[in-house]
Amino acid sequence: MSPLDELLQQWQNNPEFMSSVTRWEVVPAVEGSYRDIPEELDPRIREALVTRGIKKLYSHQAAAVEAVSRGNHTVIVTPTASGKTLCYNLPVVGAMIKNPASRALYLFPTKALAQDQVAELRDLTSGLDRKINCHTYDGDTEPGLRRGIRHSGHIVVTNPDMLHSAILPHHTKWVQLFQNLEYIVIDEMHQYRGVFGSHVANVIRRLKRICAFYGSSPRFILCSATIANPGELAETLIEEKPEIITENGAPRAEKHFILYNPPMVNPELGLRRSSLLEANRVASSLIKSDIQTIIFTRSRLGVEVLLTYLKQNMKIRPGEDSGIRGYRGGYLPKERRAIEDGLRRGKVKGVVSTNALELGIDIGALDACIITGYPGSIASTWQQAGRSGRRSGTSMAMLVANSEPLNQYIVSNPDYFFGRTPERALADPDNMIILTNHVRCASFELPFNHDDKFGRSDIGELLKFLEDENVLYSNDGRYHWMEDTYPAEEVSLRSATRENVVIIDTTNPSPVVIGEVDRFSAPMLVHEEAIYMHAGRQFQVEKLDFAEKKAYVRQVDVNYFTDANLSVDLKILDTFEELNGPVNLAWGDVRINALVSMFKKIRFNTHENLGSGPVDLPETEMHTTAFWLAFPPDSLGSMPLSAIQAGLISLANLVPQVASLQMMCDPRDLRAVSQVKAPFTELPTLYLYDNFPGGVGYSQEMYRIYRDIMQAVRKVITDCHCVEGCPSCIGPVLQEGETGKKPALQLLEVILK
Ligand SMILES: [Zn+2]
Structure with a gap:
């Protein structure tokens, strides 16, 4: 019995543990489905496969080779670790062997993925008698190499940002590539949704326009994790009709998938034990049993807090390596590569990560995966869970819920989670x-x-x-x-992430850069006096120079972390459609001003509030689209102003979460603001807005399906066991002493009349 099998059995025999489990699903092992290497493939590459010990292909790999050789644009939809890279590498390399002038362009959403891919391509082509030049082309490419790549790179591997800002504008230097471009490979297609996807679809329009100018008309090969609408998304991105391959022929070992709801501490307030603390407990027992484990958290702060707890639990002597690492955006590339390598070699036993590791970065397969807090979509959950699981031997994944409504909805409705297809990925190229x-x-x-x-x-x-x-x-x-x-x-394809604030450690006489945060997050994370956590160490921000984009920090040792409050002001610029009835509905353009004005100090472990302080930073501004509901005076009868306010705040807490389920997007893509007497409508008003500059279509969709959303909101509130409102439905009990549950239901009655 493996250490993991033993531990799983211990848990199953432990009634206290099992009382928190809402579903224990065993996903059975599946045999692989194999096929002969298709005849269509050039004999030289078939030979290269055989010398590498590959005599058969998975059925989806063979199907992909056949579809591409029929001349079709092709989409391959398979889970993590199913050998999807061969689906495009085989036809592409085959084409290069037949015609040395042929060229291909590979697009990956990040630099790290692109670099991984080149190593794999070089491995595949090393035994061939013909040299096939594969190169990454990104910000790290040395200027001396660039000319050679432009001229004689057969396969150029890059990211959409680089294509947009460095390749397309200089297409005259890339004549060989564009004249002979036969294939365009787009991996991790599901990443191209929302604002990023809308940009990338336009970059592809530009790419196709330039290809047409040079007389080429390349085929597209796209790969995606499981989403509900791969064909639709592919068609939005490439504006061509693709052939879609969805059956997965790769074998799979048995996997235990556990939904875990931390025990209730205070039923009246709906308070449960912290998901971070529960994840800490479970992860510690896994890592102590020598089971390689990845723990996902929702935020960068979560990574650092959990890392600190786990290291404490390992009780190691000073100077000894705990074998536990953190991984997130803001770590420097060299640090990240070392962690990835440690995971592949088994030297790193546990890693705490944000969704940065959700992407296809090669870290090998691990044994166990703990997801702290619902990642916001079913597709993401399966992708994170896919980080554990080898070809043989048991693996496990566990979702530890927090108290938020969406989390509670998922763990209390396991059939919804296991039975439902993942979300539709939306993009709007005509934004x-x-x-x-x-x-x-x-x-x-x-x-x-x-x-x-x-x-x-x-x-x-x-x-x-x-x-x-x-x-x-x-x-x-x-x-x-x-x-x-x-x-x-x-023009940045990722809107918020272009301008970064650099974090400089001044603890020692010679200051060093230890990381960075994007400009919009900087007021939240590195305001003065903030505790910035990096690699399990604490730093206090001494000075934030917002104009110069530099934060100066010094190492400290304190028993708390900091959490900043964001306040948002909204102004309507233009109304596109409106409908007046019992409530007035509309959607249009708005301007959002966001300001961080204060922060709280929160003690480790107990999470008690140790005090607060002001933040003095300029506000950030964004133009986007919003949907709003305004209540005319006669609709609310004699409801007192304080109750209207409490009801609006409650709905502002809950509606974005429920709407994200209905519209199949991430809850962070939507935001709400309530105004009890809004300057524009002069009425009590609830605003819901797209959390992207320019909007990507969610507000318009909410205007259309608001009744469905509000009915689901009412169900979440009436189903919740609390008395006056709790974090699992309308948010924490309001500080003013006003309770939100009843007024929220009253407002919903008016909306649904
Ligand atoms: Zn509740």
Whole structure:
């Protein structure tokens, strides 16, 4: 019996543990489904496979090779670790052997994934008699190598940001690539949703336009984790009809999937034991039994807090290596590579990570995975869980719920989780802000004819608008770029992550950079006096120079962490549609101003509040779309103002979470603000907005399906066992002493009348 089998049995025999388990699902082992290497594949690459010991392919790999050789755009949808890279590497390398002039472009969402991929390609092509040049092309590529890659790279592996800002604008230097481009591979396709996906779809429009200019029309091969609408998303991204392959032929060992709801501490208030503390307990027993474990947390702060607890539990002597690491954005690349390597070699026994490791970065397969808090979507949950599980031997994954409504909904409705297909991934390439930005970039690259389309989008009016703005000038029915600036520089595909604040440790006489945070998170995480945690060590921020984007920190040893409060102000700029009834409904453009004004100090373990302090930083501003509901005076009868306010605050807490389930997006993509007398409507108003500049279509969708959302909201509140409202439904009991549950239900009655 393996140590994991033993531990699983101990848990099953432990009534206290089992009382917190709401579902213990055993996903049975599945035999692989194999097929002969297809005849369509060049004999030389078939031989290369055989010499590497591969005599058969998984059925989905063979199906992919056949689909691509039929000349189809192809989408392959399979789970983590199912050998999907061969699905595109085989046809691509096969094409290169047949025709040495042939070229391919690979897109991965991150640099790290691209670098992994090149190592694998070099391994596959090493035995061939023909040299196939595979290179990454990203910010780390040495200037001396760039020319050679542009000229003679057969397979260029890069990310969408680099394609957007460095390759497409300089297409004249890439003539060999664009003239001969036969395949475009897009891996981790499901990452291209929301605002990032909307940008990437436009980058692909630009890419196809340049290919057409040089006379090539490449085939697309896309890979995705399981989502509900792979075909639809692929078609949104590439604007072509693809062939879709979904059956997975890879074998799978037995996996235990446990849904765990921490015990109730205070039923009236709906308070449960902290999910971090429970995860700490379970992870410690796994790691002590020498079981390699990954623990996912929802936030960077969660990573650091849990890392501290786990290291304490290991009771190691000073100077000894605990074998436990943290992993998240903000760690430097060198640190991250060392951790990935330690995981593959088994030297690292436990790793606490944000969703940074959810992506396909190669860390080998682990034995156990603990997910602290519902990651926000079913697709993400399965992806994180996929980090544990080898070809043979038992593995386990556990979701530890927190007190939030969505978490409680998932663990109390296991059938919903196990029975439901994952979410639809939405992207909106015609988001006006995003589209305009890319039409600017595209006109810099090549002039537009007055009747040109951009992908499937009609842009005649937009071109005229850009002419009026003196961005373009027209001549003989063609629009030419006329500004001095270089447009791609100003456009970030990931909106918030472009400008980073660097964190500098000044503990020692020679200061060192220990990490970075994006500009929008900086007021929350590195305001003055904040405790910034890095690799299990604590640093206090002594100075944040927001203009220079630098935070100066010093190492400290304190018994608390800090948590900042965000306050948000919203202003309506334009109304697109409205409908007046018992409640007034509308959606339109808004401006959001966000300000961090104070922070709290919270003691480790007990999580008690140790005091607070002010934060003095400029506010950040965002334009987006919102959906809002306003209550006319006669609709609320004699409801007192304080009750209306309590009801609105309660709905603002709960509605974004429930709406995210209905619209199949991440709850963090939506935000709510309530105003008891809104300056614009002059009425009690609840606003829900897309948490992205420009919006990506959620507000419009909420305007359409608001009744479904509000019915589900009412069900969550009436199903909850609390008396006056709790964190599992409408949020914590309000500090003013007003209770939210009853007024929230009253407002819902009005909305659903
Ligand atoms: Zn409740």
